[in-house]
Amino acid sequence: MEIGDAFGRVLERCHAAGGRPGVAFTVMERDDGHIGVHDAAGYFTGLDDWPEAERRICAGLAGRVLDVGCGAGRHAAVLAAGGVDVVGVDPSPGAVAVARERGVDARLGSAEALPDGIGTFDAVLLLGNNVGLLGSATTAPVVLAELARVTAPGGRLLLSGLDPFDTDDAEHLAYHRWNRERGRLPGQCRLRVRDGALATEWFDYLFVSEPELRALVEPSPWTIGRWERDGHGYAVELTRGR
């Protein structure tokens, strides 16, 4: 197995096939050995396929927008096509390449270390469950501060996620228990993407409930405002203090 941009390679393969289903799959391996598979075509869908809560929270989005963890540009490409001034950031070179081909001003970078010189934004997006990029209880304050650094006073952070406890899957519940035993948040998933002989480095992706997210945001420069729910999760508006 070789360490590399497995995620980007999957997106590039799907993009080369016009984003159609049945061609390229993201295989997510969790550190308990759990394997999840998703058709990468899900990263190429349009506005109509955004969760209802995301559409509601994003209504009227304007000004300069930063899409963090933009992937293939599921959100950023839609916004750019609608005339929004949006910059995408992703740590995957393949994702950045695909997002650019799809009309996004995409740059290489992560939520913890945004690229230099990207300026200030009126809104920052952590959509597509990218509240997960908060990573852990340890890294969440770092990410929230880094995003605040590039947000204008009074600007907004829009994020979406899934409640990890909204499941009766025995394998997920066992993972929550194991995480508690080793001092991690229950929904803190240690993951890597695998594709062919390629695997990414392990990374933490955080699923949090509403009380957990409120506790993480409380000491940060952000204040929680609107909280939109739909059948599959939530989307939340945070405002940066002035």
Add this chain to the structure above:
Amino acid sequence: MEIGDAFGRVLERCHAAGGRPGVAFTVMERDDGHIGVHDAAGYFTGLDDWPEAERRICAGLAGRVLDVGCGAGRHAAVLAAGGVDVVGVDPSPGAVAVARERGVDARLGSAEALPDGIGTFDAVLLLGNNVGLLGSATTAPVVLAELARVTAPGGRLLLSGLDPFDTDDAEHLAYHRWNRERGRLPGQCRLRVRDGALATEWFDYLFVSEPELRALVEPSPWTIGRWERDGHGYAVELTRGR
């Protein structure tokens, strides 16, 4: 990770969804860390989706037929529906359960150890690339003898496969080299199926070229007859000596 019938669980999930694509995926992990993904709907297709070489080699199939590694019954269910007297065998309890629901007289068993008392057959099938069930140069003679044991004199063994050397995939070519170094046939894939937190035991699945297959069959009770080729592989008819 737990050892269990990951393959059967994927088939059961796909079957529960009416065999439609986009629901359940077989994730094959190779012992070099290579990951391959296939939509399990491919195990639920009909006669029209059999490779051309398989359709040609199976034309006029009659008498008692044994389908080895029948899976969800991609071949056996079609034959049973067409009035052929077919028995399916698979080591996966989940596969056997699904094949039965699809009208196949399916039993638990493997190519190396067929279930007791299944009687004698006029034709034995190793289709869907199940020449792979020969396993290795070591196990191939065992499997070929076991299949001969349940085949009537003059009966046939119909198998299909893919030439492992018909690729320019650098990851597959590197695996061939590694196999040669450790004294295995180049296309001898050590695999396990992973699904959620479940993984099967590792098993060997053998991809062989025409010269390799001829060499494996030569000392066996079988004689190679028709050799059908299509763009994607081959299907071969072997006859059991009288």
